[in-house]
Amino acid sequence: MTIPTLAGVPAFAPTVPRFARLFVGALALTLATTAPLAAQDKDPVVATVNGTAIRQSDLAAAEEEAGQLPPMSENAKKDYLVQFLADAILITKAAEDKKLADDAAFKRKLEFARQKLLMESLLSQVAKDASTDAAMRAVYDDAVTKIPAEEEVKAAHILIRAAAGDEKASKAAEDKIKAVIARLNKGEDFAKVAGEVTEDPSGKANGGDLGYFTKEQMVPEFATVAFSLDKGKISAPVKTQFGWHVIKVEDKRTKPKPSFEDVKPQVEQFVARKAQAEFVTKLRADAKIEKNYKVEEPKADAPAAPAAPKQ
Incomplete structure (x- = not known):
């Protein structure tokens, strides 16, 4: 928040x-x-x-x-x-x-x-x-009510990399991801297969788990497919700038709002600064401040001078 x-x-x-x-x-x-x-x-x-x-x-x-x-x-x-x-x-x-x-x-x-x-x-x-x-x-309660509801997806993926613009490499990567999907459709465990074949380094250790994410946190091609899949379903091949993916959606939910304890330091800083600003503002309003100089009004932007010709 x-x-x-x-x-x-x-x-x-x-x-x-x-x-x-x-x-x-x-x-x-x-x-x-x-x-x-x-x-x-x-x-x-x-x-x-x-x-x-x-x-x-x-x-x-x-x-x-x-x-x-x-x-x-x-x-x-x-x-x-x-x-x-x-x-x-x-x-x-x-x-x-x-x-x-x-x-x-x-x-x-x-x-x-x-x-x-x-x-x-x-x-x-x-x-x-x-x-x-x-x-x-x-302050927390007021801010929380203003946070819009946002959908999150929990998914895992398997990636076969392909350099952008290399059609031959892209076709080879697509064929590999299709073979992976065939294994998954036969009932093989997604996390086990990810640990064997994914080319996402972190995916080898965690079975391709991406955790929860919102649409804005993923590239559009990936997010569109992930958010359209039903829970428990596996996607067809998905091409992004990173290569070819297969996505498994594990859960969907409305993004939980942060707890008071999670954001207490930020809330405390806001309340403190607001109180200080209001205190100073009141002191200024009650004071007689005389300035022995004039503050010039900012001038409208003048047209830029032409650049000097290069010698």
């Missing part, structure tokens, strides 16, 4: 420069030294850098920031992350010594990073609050 997308939803997570994120992390480490003792007891110090504590909880944040890590033992990963945080603290201190924190451009970047973190936190909460089981099931 395809959950409809929301056109025009803004990108809520612009990339923050890595330096700014490191600075925010290092600042958090500094502030952590003033946390209540009870909380610190549950979050042991794993290292110190010139007196600044690095706690166990800081390692998880560092691992997320560091991204995909190469395979290593837990102790090696801990040491890597501690060094990662230590570098952030040392670089931050060196930057403070140079008074970079007082620079106006840096303050703007820091404020942007702060805004981004607050924005992400609030939108995450909006998404979480909206993604109730009831809301998701309502």
Whole structure:
């Protein structure tokens, strides 16, 4: 089931420069030294850098920031992350010594990073609050009712390949598939014969089983015959771009609709993004946004200039 997308939803997570994120992390480490003792007891110090504590909880944040890590033992990963945080603290201190924190451009970047973190936190909460089981099931139920009924066929086939345009090879392949059909009409097991003669590699292992499919999933010549056959029947020779086939229809059914659990991740994402988009839209509607510039209307497509003559 395809959950409809929301056109025009803004990108809520612009990339923050890595330096700014490191600075925010290092600042958090500094502030952590003033946390209540009870909380610190549950979050042991794993290292110190010139007196600044690095706690166990800081390692998880560092691992997320560091991204995909190469395979290593837990102790090696801990040491890597501690060094990662230590570098952030040392670089931050060196930057403070140079008074970079007082620079106006840096303050703007820091404020942007702060805004981004607050924005992400609030939108995450909006998404979480909206993604109730009831809301998701309502979206699912509505989407399921709009899925049209579609017929599926479960079939197996045996293929004798023939290169397109090679009439001699095609005639030889047709004769072979006719001989196969003669064997089947005498009562031989379809799966056994498929394992012996089919030239479809997967068919040798599974008896030619194609599982359930809709008309659109097969080439037209194959689909037309498969969907016209009654359950349990075997086709006459069928020619497609791949060669010659014999088809056995094993079952027909209306395609089952996906269960809620099958599509829950897509439904949850849709509900969350919809809630975020509506939240932002309301904020915009209630705000007074003044722009000190004009947006030019797009011009009608002008006729293309003639190509310059080749020299």
